Each structure stands twice: as structure tokens, then as C-alpha cells.
Amino acid sequence: MTTTADPQGTPVHRDTGTSADIDTGTGYELPPPVSDPVLTEVDRGTPTGEMLRRYWHPFALASDAGSTPREVELLGEKLILYRDGRGRVGLLHARCCHRGTTLYYGRVERDGIRCCYHGWLFDHEGHTLDMPCEPEGGRHRDRHRQPWYPVVDYHGMLFTYMGPPGHRPPFPTYDVLDDPPPGHQITPNDDNIGLQDRTTPCNWFQTHENVMDPFHVFILHAAFSGNQFVPQMGALPEVSWHFTEFGVKSHQDRVLDDGRFFHRATEVLMPNVRIVASPFVDSTGKSDSVAWSVPINRTTTKIMTLLSRPAGRPLQRALHDGKRWEDLTPAEHQRFPGDYEA
Ligand code: FES
Ligand SMILES: [Fe+2]
Incomplete structure (x- = not known):
């Protein structure tokens, strides 16, 4: 009998029936699989997730941002990418800050993206510009901000920074590219x-x-x-x-x-x-x-x-x-x- 522990620490008992004349090394003795969540978890609040959130990361091509909202997933967060009628790229959290409808069904306009449910209009930095069901288009619209992330277009690739705003590092550049x-x-x-x-x-x-x-x-x-x-x-x-x-x-x-x-x-x-x-x-x-x-x-x-x-050379x-x-x-x-x- 061998006793090991599973990743949660629960004892796992196996009767391997081992004795000197029995060949071993079979799959039955394989320990339970484990992963290293310290390295592999990338959500907010996890060690690696927070570490990665101190850097800029590419997530799409500039040509992916257009007048139809696109779903993006990055570091375990569901986001919506679009380019407004003024050419500004928006990367907003998918769920509307009003009632949680996904902005995937939103409409891209000149100044931002409008949620399909009650029509709130957000700009590329999450400011609420219009609340059409409220008096005067929303007297308190500046109290509601759709979570957003900054975007940089670097050589046709879009990068974002998803970490604490106060720790946003300068955008990194590379001599071989610049x-x-x-x-x-x-x-x-x-x-x-x-x-x-x-x-x-x-x-x-x-x-x-x-x-x-x-x-x-x-x-x-x-x-x-x-x-x-x-x-x-x-x-x-x-x-x-x-x-x-x-x-x-x-x-x-x-x-x-x-x-x-x-x-x-x-x-x-x-x-x-x-x-x-x-x-x-x-x-x-x-x-x-x-x-x-x-x-x-x-x-x-x-x-x-x-x-x-070299310009014009086909990609290999x-x-x-x-x-x-x-x-x-x-x-x-x-x-x-x-x-x-x-
Ligand atoms: S859920 Fe988006 S405007 Fe109401
Ligand atoms: Fe390889």
C-alpha cells in the first residue's frame, strides 16, 4: 500500500501489491496530475496575473479594430474591441456597467460604442456620453464609467496595459523594429x-x-x-x-x-x-x-x-x-x- 496526497492534500491510497518478483512502473502508480498555479494562473489578483499586468501586451492587429465590435480575451478577461467613427480604438470590458449586457451587441458610432439594451454610449476611455432613457441624456452620467484599457498601435499591432493605472510603464520600444x-x-x-x-x-x-x-x-x-x-x-x-x-x-x-x-x-x-x-x-x-x-x-x-x-520580400x-x-x-x-x- 502506498499513500500519497492529491493537490488539495487529500490522502490517496493505492494497493500496488508490490513485491520483489513483480515488475512495476505501470500507469497504476502514476501520481495524480498537478499544475503550478503560481505560474499559470493569469487572472487579476493571482501572483503571475498581477506580474503580467505590469507590462504592455499585444492582443490584436490594428486591422482587427473596426466598426463591428470584436470579442477579445486577454489575461482571462473578456473585452470588446472596436474603432469609433473618429478612428479611436476602444478596448472596453465586455459587460455594460449598467445592467451587464455584452457590448458585443453594441453599435459603433462616431464618438464610441452604444449598448444595445438601454442605449448608453461610451467613449474609448469608458466615459458615459449619453443615457437616452434618463432626463437630459443622464444628469449623472459622469458617475458611470465603463471599465476600459489604454491601447497603443505599434507597427500595426495593438497593445494594451491592464495593470494598476499608477504603475503604467512607458511603452517599450525595440531597436530592431524602430x-x-x-x-x-x-x-x-x-x-x-x-x-x-x-x-x-x-x-x-x-x-x-x-x-x-x-x-x-x-x-x-x-x-x-x-x-x-x-x-x-x-x-x-x-x-x-x-x-x-x-x-x-x-x-x-x-x-x-x-x-x-x-x-x-x-x-x-x-x-x-x-x-x-x-x-x-x-x-x-x-x-x-x-x-x-x-x-x-x-x-x-x-x-x-x-x-x-526587406520591403516586398514574401514572408517565410x-x-x-x-x-x-x-x-x-x-x-x-x-x-x-x-x-x-x-
Ligand atoms: S445594459 Fe447597457 S445600457 Fe443598460
Ligand atoms: Fe520549435
Whole structure:
């Protein structure tokens, strides 16, 4: 008999019937699954949720904000995104501060979004501009504010800050995006098709730590599934890890078949920024992209990427047996797995 405890501390008893002549290690002895809520919970009031709320996060493309309200989920909060008739982007809590109707059914007007139920009109900072059922359009409308978040459009990607207003940090900028080589353009990667983007069904930390796992590139992206990038990435690298001022980086050094030395670095900046050198080995010098592991909620994550590339050059995609990931059949996903499947 073994006695363990489940995550709530309740004793779990098992009679494994173990004796010297019985082979063990079967699934029956598997301890109950556990998660680490300190890292994976992202709601307000949780340790990681509060930590992440001290940073700006991308959540959609600028082109996602239009005259039809769109649902957004970020850090476990349900929000509504729109762009008013003056071009201002609004990111408001989904539930109307009057009676809780979702603003998804609202109407976008010149000055803001109007709730479908009693017609309260809110601007992009949540101010109530009109209460049409009240005398004089609402004598006390300045007492009612729809919860809102600030939005910044950075190279066509929308970012917001969801933390305490008094701790809002300056908007971060990156030299590879703000000071690109002549002739380069900055765009969201086309893996980021905005709110339609595919999300990953795991917590943000699980996908984020993949950036510091350089050995899987040699196996998953080359030896196992065929070269998904370029042949040079298929050589087994010498790997070392280094702490930096803002996080951790790994160096991957390869000697190529033609004798050339290939040095590559990937880096994470705390808490959720990822700097991954192009796996297509088409540029030297600084990395040409900045990406974020964005927690949608505690079990769903989205990677959002801003990329610097020569204007007009098509975006490069990982190929699985010559096909793009979204074009694979279920059988091909099984035979040519990539990061998502792993
Ligand atoms: S519920 Fe939105 S105006 Fe009444
Ligand atoms: Fe990968």
C-alpha cells in the first residue's frame, strides 16, 4: 500500500501489491496530475496575473479594430474591441456597467460604442456620453464609467496595459523594429492573422519555455519531421545558456558541411518577450523579430510577432513536408509534427 496526497492534500491510497518478483512502473502508480498555479494562473489578483499586468501586451492587429465590435480575451478577461467613427480604438470590458449586457451587441458610432439594451454610449476611455432613457441624456452620467484599457498601435499591432493605472510603464520600444536597415518594413508575421490567429491550447509558460529549448530544433524541426526550416538548422549544435540583464539567452553553434561556423542566439526577456533569430538563416547580425507569448487565459496562449524584412520580400514559413501547417491533413500532422503538436 502506498499513500500519497492529491493537490488539495487529500490522502490517496493505492494497493500496488508490490513485491520483489513483480515488475512495476505501470500507469497504476502514476501520481495524480498537478499544475503550478503560481505560474499559470493569469487572472487579476493571482501572483503571475498581477506580474503580467505590469507590462504592455499585444492582443490584436490594428486591422482587427473596426466598426463591428470584436470579442477579445486577454489575461482571462473578456473585452470588446472596436474603432469609433473618429478612428479611436476602444478596448472596453465586455459587460455594460449598467445592467451587464455584452457590448458585443453594441453599435459603433462616431464618438464610441452604444449598448444595445438601454442605449448608453461610451467613449474609448469608458466615459458615459449619453443615457437616452434618463432626463437630459443622464444628469449623472459622469458617475458611470465603463471599465476600459489604454491601447497603443505599434507597427500595426495593438497593445494594451491592464495593470494598476499608477504603475503604467512607458511603452517599450525595440531597436530592431524602430531602427530597421534601409529598405526594410515592419509587419506582423503572417502567422498572426489577428483575432483569427490560431491559439495554442496550453498555458503561456509552457510555450514560452520552448524558446530556451534549442535541442528540439535539431530533432523536431529536422531529424524527426524533415527539415521544416533550412538544412543548416539540422546540424546538432553546441549549446550554452547565459543570464542577461533582462532574462536568459542561449547560444547555438554549428559547424556546417562546408566548414563554415554558424552562430545563432535566441533570447527571452522577462516576462514574456521572445527574440528568436530567423530559422531560415537569411540574415546576419541582430534578430529580425520580436515576439510575445500572450496569455489568453490560464490554458490558452497566442504567439504574436513583429518582423523586420526587406520591403516586398514574401514572408517565410516553416514547411512540413513542403506544406504550410494549416494545410496539413490530420494524418500529415501526425507524421510531420511541429511546435504546436509537440
Ligand atoms: S445594459 Fe447597457 S445600457 Fe443598460
Ligand atoms: Fe520549435
